[in-house]
Amino acid sequence: MMCAMPELQVLDRDTPLADLLAALARDGGVIVRDLLSEGAVRAIVDDLSAGFDAAVPGSKSGMELWETFHGPNTVRFCGLAARSRAFVDHALLNPVFTAMTDAVLSSAGADYWLNTGQVMAVGPGEPAQYMHRDENNWPEAVADGREITLSCMFALSDFTVENGATVVIPGSQRRPSGLIRGIETSPDEVAYAAMPAGSGMVYSGKIIHGAGENTSDGWRYGMHVSFVTGWLRPEEASPLVIDRDLAATLPERARQLLGWGSYHADGGGRTWLVDFEDAGRLFD
Numbered sequence: 001m002m003c004a005m006p007e008l009q010v011l012d013r014d015t016p017l018a019d020l021l022a023a024l025a026r027d028g029g030v031i032v033r034d035l036l037s038e039g040a041v042r043a044i045v046d047d048l049s050a051g052f053d054a055a056v057p058g059s060k061s062g063m064e065l066w067e068t069f070h071g072p073n074t075v076r077f078c079g080l081a082a083r084s085r086a087f088v089d090h091a092l093l094n095p096v097f098t099a100m101t102d103a104v105l106s107s108a109g110a111d112y113w114l115n116t117g118q119v120m121a122v123g124p125g126e127p128a129q130y131m132h133r134d135e136n137n138w139p140e141a142v143a144d145g146r147e148i149t150l151s152c153m154f155a156l157s158d159f160t161v162e163n164g165a166t167v168v169i170p171g172s173q174r175r176p177s178g179l180i181r182g183i184e185t186s187p188d189e190v191a192y193a194a195m196p197a198g199s200g201m202v203y204s205g206k207i208i209h210g211a212g213e214n215t216s217d218g219w220r221y222g223m224h225v226s227f228v229t230g231w232l233r234p235e236e237a238s239p240l241v242i243d244r245d246l247a248a249t250l251p252e253r254a255r256q257l258l259g260w261g262s263y264h265a266d267g268g269g270r271t272w273l274v275d276f277e278d279a280g281r282l283f284d
């Protein structure tokens with residue numbers, strides 16, 4: 001008897017928040033249709049095209065593990081808020097993704113900030129990335145039942161099973177915490193984030209996933225955006241890239257998410273201050 005392949009739920013962007021969160025809680029990931037309008041995708045791609053042209057596939061880290069993780073024929077680059085105002089307006093401040101993040105990360109801390117905004121363009125012939133969990137970036141903070149990070153993979157071009165759509169193991173967010181670095185998977189346990197450009201897969205920091213193999217002759221253009229609770233250090237040092245003059249042109253919430261604001265823990269702790277004041281005061 002043939003087993004049906006698992007599938008992620010695909011919901012519209014105007015689905016009630018409670019239903020989006022229920023799908024996320026059940027499967028560990030949910031595809032949201034039209035998270036970005038056609039115009040937003042076009043504006044982001046236009047703004048990032050110089051980055052695509054300049055970027056060389058593969059990792060420059062010189063570290064074998066990272067080079068394998070990044071993929072030899074995958075183009076990645078960050079600093080998206082410095083390259084694209086459309087990224088800020090439509091992805092960083094995306095109303096659906098941020099509403100989901102508000103709900104999911106509220107049990108980890110009083111606020112969150114950008115972990116990374118990253119182009120992930122998978123080239124023809126690229127093998128599948130090893131399966132992993134995003135929360136393993138912060139091993140000391142991982143705890144069963146607590147989400148510390150939430151991610152969205154925005155499709156900037158159509159994602160298909162053939163061109164490397166992200167592979168996930170639905171339900172794996174409920175497996176015991178611990179480091180996952182490459183595990184065997186069977187076809188009857190994985191789902192693919194196959195989706196048209198403009199859609200996005202919102203996924204838990206605990207779900208086991210990785211970029212799929214690209215067996216096509218085209219590129220798969222993805223843009224990963226993730227948030228992390230405000231008391232943890234993000235992967236990307238955003239305020240070292242988005243300078244104060246540029247930050248001054250952005251909406252206040254975008255500035256806060258990019259590290260130009262301070263963290264006020266429930267209970268009174270205050271961190272990331274400037275001379276005892278909230279970093280946001282720099283813009284008064």
Ligand SMILES: O=C(O)CCC(=O)C(=O)O
Pocket residue numbers: 069120122129153164165166167209210211212222
């Ligand atoms: O490119 C993808 O589909 C997923 C990549 C990923 O999970 C990562 O690099 O952390």
